[in-house]
Amino acid sequence: MAGRxxxxxxxxxxxxxxxxxxxxxxxxxxxxxxxxxxxxxxxRERPDLILLDMMMADMDGVEVCxxxxxxxxxxxxxxxxxxxxxxSDHKMRALAAGxxxxxxxxxxxxxxxxxxxxxxxxxxxxxxxxxxxxxxRALGFAEAAEIFARPGTAALISGQREQALSWKTALKGRxxxxxxxxxxxxxxxxxxxxxxxxxxVIAADLDRPGVGLxxxxxxxxxxxxxxxxxxxVVTEGxxxxxxxxxxxxxxxxxxxxxxxxxxxxxxxxxxxxxHQADRLRxxxxxxxxxxxxxxxxxxxxRRYALPHLRQIVSRATETERPFAVMLLDIxxxxxxxxxxxxxxxxxxxxxxxxxxxxxxxxxxMIARIGGEEFxxxxxxxxxxxxxxxxxRLRQQIGATPVLLPGGIGSLVISVSxxxxxxxxxxxxxxxxxAILSRADAALYRAKSNGRNKVTISPSAA
Numbered sequence: 001m002a003g004r005x006x007x008x009x010x011x012x013x014x015x016x017x018x019x020x021x022x023x024x025x026x027x028x029x030x031x032x033x034x035x036x037x038x039x040x041x042x043x044r045e046r047p048d049l050i051l052l053d054m055m056m057a058d059m060d061g062v063e064v065c066x067x068x069x070x071x072x073x074x075x076x077x078x079x080x081x082x083x084x085x086x087x088s089d090h091k092m093r094a095l096a097a098g099x100x101x102x103x104x105x106x107x108x109x110x111x112x113x114x115x116x117x118x119x120x121x122x123x124x125x126x127x128x129x130x131x132x133x134x135x136x137r138a139l140g141f142a143e144a145a146e147i148f149a150r151p152g153t154a155a156l157i158s159g160q161r162e163q164a165l166s167w168k169t170a171l172k173g174r175x176x177x178x179x180x181x182x183x184x185x186x187x188x189x190x191x192x193x194x195x196x197x198x199x200x201v202i203a204a205d206l207d208r209p210g211v212g213l214x215x216x217x218x219x220x221x222x223x224x225x226x227x228x229x230x231x232x233v234v235t236e237g238x239x240x241x242x243x244x245x246x247x248x249x250x251x252x253x254x255x256x257x258x259x260x261x262x263x264x265x266x267x268x269x270x271x272x273x274x275h276q277a278d279r280l281r282x283x284x285x286x287x288x289x290x291x292x293x294x295x296x297x298x299x300x301x302r303r304y305a306l307p308h309l310r311q312i313v314s315r316a317t318e319t320e321r322p323f324a325v326m327l328l329d330i331x332x333x334x335x336x337x338x339x340x341x342x343x344x345x346x347x348x349x350x351x352x353x354x355x356x357x358x359x360x361x362x363x364x365m366i367a368r369i370g371g372e373e374f375x376x377x378x379x380x381x382x383x384x385x386x387x388x389x390x391x392r393l394r395q396q397i398g399a400t401p402v403l404l405p406g407g408i409g410s411l412v413i414s415v416s417x418x419x420x421x422x423x424x425x426x427x428x429x430x431x432x433x434a435i436l437s438r439a440d441a442a443l444y445r446a447k448s449n450g451r452n453k454v455t456i457s458p459s460a461a
Contacts, residue, residue: 003048003120004028008038010056035059042074054083062097069098078119095265114243128363152271155182155197159207174264192224198271199229204241220249229270294368297353305367305375312379316424323422324386326376327439331414331451333372344404351402383421390417390454414452418443421458
């Protein structure tokens with residue numbers, strides 16, 4: 001997972017060591033030597049995550065957190081505070097000021113990198129929701145109706161009911177959230193039609209080692225609980241389990257035995273973020289479904305695709321990160337309709353749409369913009385990855401026969417793809433008409449050279 005990380009520490013050696021660790025994991029690293037420099041770089045460069053030392057000469061990490069959260073331009077950047085201090089009040093102050101995590105020195109590299117991955121995934125999802133919401137508003141839809149804040153709900157799940165009840169007692173009076181003690185079986189039996197808890201607090205081991213992590217993966221696989229916040233309670237010092245939980249989809253961790261104040265701060269922060277994501281998700285879903293969705297394939301249509309592409313181009317210009325645009329066309333589609341009827345043609349379109357979606361990331365944009373033509377946009381994607389993705393799509397579609405309706409047989413379908421690589425700053429890479437023209441020209445060459453090909457139009461110099 002690519003990302004730019006700002007390391008803030010007033011000791012140069014610490015910054016260098018951290019840079020080496022992160023660079024080995026293929027992250028781009030920015031550095032700041034004090035709080036003021038950190039605020040300036042964060043405002044100017046908009047890093048994807050900040051690793052912030054607690055104690056610095058000009059201001060402490062708590063004050064830097066407060067200022068970052070108070071600035072709309074930097075308010076959503078994840079922050080991990082790192083310190084040699086073991087004092088509980090330092091941790092509480094940092095979490096209250098908006099830090100996402102507080103890690104003591106010496107750092108466990110396994111936990112640190114897992115936490116970085118987890119926070120970057122969450123940020124990517126939040127940015128994609130916000131981007132889709134801004135596209136919705138760019139299309140002229142009204143602002144989503146203001147939803148009054150509602151109390152959150154949390155389910156507490158432990159291998160021993162007495163332990164879960166002790167958690168509930170410890171949190172009583174510290175949070176506004178409704179707390180329910182629940183078993184593993186009850187959590188998995190939640191129906192899709194009912195309101196599920198906003199947050200699950202789960203003991204990592206439950207009644208047997210690893211069972212809590214299996215419950216985590218089960219909850220992520222179910223529609224009713226897929227978007228819930230999930231906090232895993234791990235044993236102090238169990239770095240392997242902590243890292244595994246984060247990589248499996250936990251949104252937060254807390255070490256047992258925990259400080260009730262820390263649990264309360266983490267719990268309320270997780271529920272607030274979950275409610276914000278719910279609001280964005282609902283506004284996108286309800287505001288766009290009918291107006292900008294292709295009814296046959298369920299993909300976005302041209303009305304949505306072009307404004308969203310404009311948003312992606314604008315963001316790429318700000319971040320200076322490459323992206324790619326594909327035009328994918330089904331080969332000899334008219335022949336399918338002529339020989340087998342329009343019902344068969346519809347099935348082909350639906351299956352191709354499903355295969356495209358199954359082979360791309362959630363952040364990628366897919367739209368049906370013509371009869372048998374699809375537009376695909378890959379944000380923050382290097383040229384090599386873009387070309388491999390296009391080739392994988394072509395091969396996957398060609399290797400999967402389409403079953404025709406009525407049991408009349410199957411068809412092997414091929415596609416041609418024109419790929420435009422875009423490097424922000426290059427000529428024409430901030431002009432969507434020019435980008436689409438390049439992709440269209442590449443698609444035409446793919447068709448002219450025998451179809452069932454990927455042809456690339458590189459970024460202009």
